[in-house]
Amino acid sequence: MAPSFFNTLSGKIEEFRPLQDNEVRMYACGPTVYDYGHIGNFRTFVFVDILRRYLKQHYKLRHVINITDVDDKIIRNAGQAGVPIGEYTKKYTQAFLEDSAALNIEEPQIVRATDHIQLMAEFIKKLVDNGHAYRTDDGSYYFRISTFPQYGKLSKKDFSGMEDGARVDVDEYEKDSARDFALWKAPKPGEASWDTVIGPGRPGWHIECSTMSMKYLGDSFDIHCGGEDLIFPHHENEIAQSESLTGKQFAHFWMHARFLLVEGEKMSKSLGNFYTVRDLVLMGHKPSSIRFLLTSVPFRKQLNFTFDGLTQAANSVERLRTFALRLQKAQLPEGKSASMQQLADATVQGIESALADDLNTAQALAAVFDMVRDANAAADAGQLKQGDVEPLQKALQKFDAIFAVLHDDDAVKVKRIIEWAESEGKQDKISEQARAIAASASVGDAEIEKLIAELQEARRAKNFARADAIRGELNQQGIIVEITRDGVRWRRK
Ligand code: AMP
Ligand code: ZN
Numbered sequence: 490m491a492p493s494f495f496n497t498l499s500g501k502i503e504e505f506r507p508l509q510d511n512e513v514r515m516y517a518c519g520p521t522v523y524d525y526g527h528i529g530n531f532r533t534f535v536f537v538d539i540l541r542r543y544l545k546q547h548y549k550l551r552h553v554i555n556i557t558d559v560d561d562k563i564i565r566n567a568g569q570a571g572v573p574i575g576e577y578t579k580k581y582t583q584a585f586l587e588d589s590a591a592l593n594i595e596e597p598q599i600v601r602a603t604d605h606i607q608l609m610a611e612f613i614k615k616l617v618d619n620g621h622a623y624r625t626d627d628g629s630y631y632f633r634i635s636t637f638p639q640y641g642k643l644s645k646k647d648f649s650g651m652e653d654g655a656r657v658d659v660d661e662y663e664k665d666s667a668r669d670f671a672l673w674k675a676p677k678p679g680e681a682s683w684d685t686v687i688g689p690g691r692p693g694w695h696i697e698c699s700t701m702s703m704k705y706l707g708d709s710f711d712i713h714c715g716g717e718d719l720i721f722p723h724h725e726n727e728i729a730q731s732e733s734l735t736g737k738q739f740a741h742f743w744m745h746a747r748f749l750l751v752e753g754e755k756m757s758k759s760l761g762n763f764y765t766v767r768d769l770v771l772m773g774h775k776p777s778s779i780r781f782l783l784t785s786v787p788f789r790k791q792l793n794f795t796f797d798g799l800t801q802a803a804n805s806v807e808r809l810r811t812f813a814l815r816l817q818k819a820q821l822p823e824g825k826s827a828s829m830q831q832l833a834d835a836t837v838q839g840i841e842s843a844l845a846d847d848l849n850t851a852q853a854l855a856a857v858f859d860m861v862r863d864a865n866a867a868a869d870a871g872q873l874k875q876g877d878v879e880p881l882q883k884a885l886q887k888f889d890a891i892f893a894v895l896h897d898d899d900a901v902k903v904k905r906i907i908e909w910a911e912s913e914g915k916q917d918k919i920s921e922q923a924r925a926i927a928a929s930a931s932v933g934d935a936e937i938e939k940l941i942a943e944l945q946e947a948r949r950a951k952n953f954a955r956a957d958a959i960r961g962e963l964n965q966q967g968i969i970v971e972i973t974r975d976g977v978r979w980r981r982k
Contacts, residue, residue, distance in 0.1 A: 610685030636704025825876025928967025
């Protein structure tokens, strides 16, 4: 069954089919590496990861993201810090990769703007040659939007009345100031600049993505995505540049994640509701909870990030992990039951059809939690059989191949972020809760299992003092021990 996705370009939900064979070519705008990424950025990156993982289950995938490592903000910040831009962006590029890994975001092919400057200059030269761009006296280049009558087709804005030749040279601007935009900026004292076929200077932000996406994916490719703020001017400008150059349709599907709100408001430093992934982890929240929360609302719906929501997300992940553990460890009667097989099949189908429906992650999650509830009830009633375990586990795997929250490696990830905070002199930001989560980072599962076996042995021998001592020791190491009717169970804090 072909999936359907909302395409910003057509304004409709459309059936998706790759342009060529069974291969999807997808470009997602990556970070501008001038600071640590915030959870709004990561809403978009997690959405792209869900899309990636879904597509991979059905097609071959060529997926490219860019790192914008030269733009207005980078030049401003590096200048203030008194370091070359390359040095400045290296730190934040690394941070982006680390935060992505912490959130189990798979790594696509990553390309950097500063590795493609000559290609960008050649692109601009061709636009000048075919009349779509012009040079100004200072050596900057602008795209002449009056030469592209379809300008506005993505953002659905009518720009027909605008003044021809009025210019804007900043990378980001509002809709009402749509004017000829900068492709190339002449050198300014103290700013990074490159010598190229069109003279010295540096590229504007928009030409970076057009150049790199077309280099790696071709003139026309399947999907281009990012956050909704990129629709205008960034993606509108990419379309204008690329289609003016090739005369072909650039990306066929445009998919945009709705902006994340925090406690009902736009995230901003002045409101004090601005969080990076690292901030939340140091406050004592697990990367898996953050990922779960970001995935729980379909990408086009408003996601309001709240601390209550984050706690609920943590509980949901715990519920799933406990269920996975129960399937693995429970002593069950032989045989299998038709109802559990059906439940597993229905769940796999439920996840698939939810995701094929414009990536409805909320509905996919509902299917999984229904399964967990029903299978737990069956287990409680003694009706879950050994032969039911495999199909239920398969359904969980189907879910986790997309959502990626079952494997418990939060402790190691939190420990790394604590070490980073210590190295940056941010000790005061590290909560007790974060330290408790990180405590089990250096204890392996085998070591824990050995202590659990000893604990069980002590309980059998009615040596409760010893059993309590082991439990206390495990607790110190960040392990919670629970005595249940299925036996002794443990999990990391
Ligand atoms: P930037 O590093 O500013 O270029 O942004 C990287 C990505 O994060 C882009 O796709 C943006 O659209 C996206 N983004 C920025 N803020 C938010 C937000 N509050 N919610 C969702 N996505 C966002
Ligand atoms: Zn871009």
